[in-house]
Amino acid sequence: MTANKFASSPIFYTENKNEIPVSKSNTLIEAGFDLTLAEHDLMTLAINKLHKQGTGGNEVFITAKEFAVANKVSETHAYQQLKQTADTLMTRKLRFPLYVDLDKKRNREPNCVGVVPPEHGRYEIAESKYNWLQGIAYAEASGFVYLHFSDPLHFLIEKTGDSYTNYDFTNTIQMKSFNAKRLYELVCKWKDLGKTKLMYIDEWKEFFGVTDKYPRTAEFKRRILDPSIEAINAQGEFEITLNQEKVGRTITHFQILIKKTKKEKIKETATSKRDPNTVDIFTNITDAQIAKYSTILCKLGSISDLSNFPDYPSFANWIAKILKAPESANPAHAKRIFKALRTETDFKG
Template sequence: MQNELVVKSNQVIEASYRLSVVEQRVVLSAIAKIPKMSEVSDDEIYTVSVQDLQALGVHEKTAYRDLKEAVNRLYERSISLDIDDKLIKMRWVQRIEFTDNQGIIALRFSKDILPFISNVKANFTQYMLSEVSKMQGAYSVRIYELLTQYKSIGERSVAIDDLRVMLDLGSRYKTTGNLIAWVIDPSIEEINEQTDLKVTAKPQKTGRKFTHIKFTIKQKQKPKAQDPKRDPNTVDMFAHITDAQISKYSTILCKLGSISDLSNFPDYPSFANWIGKILRDPESANPIHAKRIFKALRTETDFKD
C-alpha cells in the first residue's frame, strides 16, 4: 500500500461528522495521496481506484459500486469544526468525477477543508493507512484516530457528551450502557485486533452520573526480525554521538518522511526532542523505533560514524 501516511489536523480529528466506513476509506485514501509538507491548491484532483478500496478491505466484486455510492454520498456530507470559538460547517469535497471504464473516481477537496488535511505543520495526528484498512466499523476508525492522537501520552479521558458530538450520534445510543455496548466496545475490539494499539476503556463518574470514558492506550511492539547470520543479542546501532551532533541530526531527522509515522507530536521541535533522547540512549527506547531512526541517520543524512 503506497502513499499511505494519513495526516490530519487535530481539529479534524476532533470535529463533528459522520461518514460510513467506505466513505471514510475514500477520504483517507485521497488524503494519503496529498503531498506532505507542501502547499496544494483546491484545484488539485486526487484519484481513488477500485484497487485502493480493495487494499482497504472492500470486496472486489462490489468495490466499484461501493466506490461510486460512497462518493455520491460524500458529495453531500459536511464536517463541523471549532475554529477560533466559532463552529464552522464545511463540505469535504467540491467536485467528483467518474471514469467507469477505468474503475476510478477523482475528487477535489473543498477549499475550506484543505488547510486542515494538507501542509499541516503543527497540532496534527498522523498514522499509516494500513492500520485502519481491515476495520469494518465506522466508529472504530474515528475512535482509533482519537486514541492514536494520545498514544504518546498513554491515556485519554473523553467527556461522553463530547464523544457523542464528535461521532455525530444525535439521538442514537442515549444511555451510557448502549453507547458502550454498541459503539465503544465493538470499536475497541477491532482496534485491539487490527491496529498497532492495545486499548481499554472504563466509564467514569462525576458524582452519581457517568460523564467520561477513560481510555488507556498502549502501542504494540512488532516482532523483531532476526538475521540468522547475526548474534540476536547484538545491537545494530551506536550510541557515541556528541550533544552537538544530537542537536543537529535530531532537527534533520524529525523532517524526514521515512520516519514521520513515528511522530504523534504537535510540532517538529517536540518530535526532534524525542528523537534526540533515542540518539543519546538507544537501548532505553523501543528497539524498532531506534533501529529506524539510526538507519535514517546513516542512510539519509551526512552523518559519519
C-alpha cells in the same frame, strides 16, 4: 476531464506496498463527523495522497485500483463502492472548532481565524460546520473518483502548521466499522501519553458524529465505544480500556487508557537501536541549497523506494518540500532524507 489534468497526481497506492503511512492533521483526527466505512477509507486515502504529494492543490483522484489495493478488496467491489460513495459523499459535513485570535480581531488584521489556538491564549472558540467537498465526479469508464476538497478542508490538510498524527493504514484494514477506525486514529494521537483526554459524553458523541442519537448513555457505550475498543484490542497494537467517571449513578465522562502491547514495544526499541545515528533536529537550510540538494538526492538509490513519481524532477520537488518543512512531512521520510543529505552529499550544516 482529461488525463493531463492529473499529470502531477500519479497513481499513489501501489500493489508492492506492505505499509501505507498516513498523516492526518490533529484537528482532523479530533473533528466530529459521521461517515460510512467506505467513505472514511476514501477520505483517508485522498487526504493522505494530497498531503504527501504536497502539490498545493485541493483536487485529487483515487482510482478503483488504488482503492482496491489499499483496502485489499477485489477491484470489482472497489468500483461499486466508489460509485456508491460518490453519490453520498457530497452531502457529508464535518465539525471542528475554529480559534478566533482576539488580538488580531481587535486590530482588524486578516487571518484572525485558525485551526489551532494562538499561543498567547487570548482567543474565543467558534464551532464551525463545513462540507468535506466542493465537488465530486465518478468517471465510470476510467474507473476513478475525482475529489475537489472544500477550502476549509484543503486548509486542514495542507496548512495547519499543526502537529500530525501518523499511522499505518494497513493496520486498520481488518477493522470493519467506521467507529473503530476513528477511535484507532484518536488512540494513535494519544498513544505516547497513555491516555486520551477526559471528555464529556457529549464531546464523545460529537466526535463520532452521533449527537442526535443515543439519548441513553448506556446505548452509546454499548453500540459505539465497546465494539470499537474490542476491535482495536483485536488488532494487537494497543491494549486499551475504558475509564468512566460517574457522578452518583450517572456517567459524565469517558476516557480511553492506552497501553502498547509487548509486541509493539519490542518493535519500537528495535527501530531505535537499528538507527542510533538518527538526527532529531533538522538544520536550517537555504532555498538555494534546497534546490541544489533535492536534485542530487532524488537520484540516490538509498531513498529511491520513497518515490512514486514518474520522473526525477517531480521526486526532487517532493524532497524539496520535505527539506523546507520537515515538521509537516511524514517523520520517517524526513529522517531518512536528512540522513541521506548528511551522509551521502557534501552538505555541511
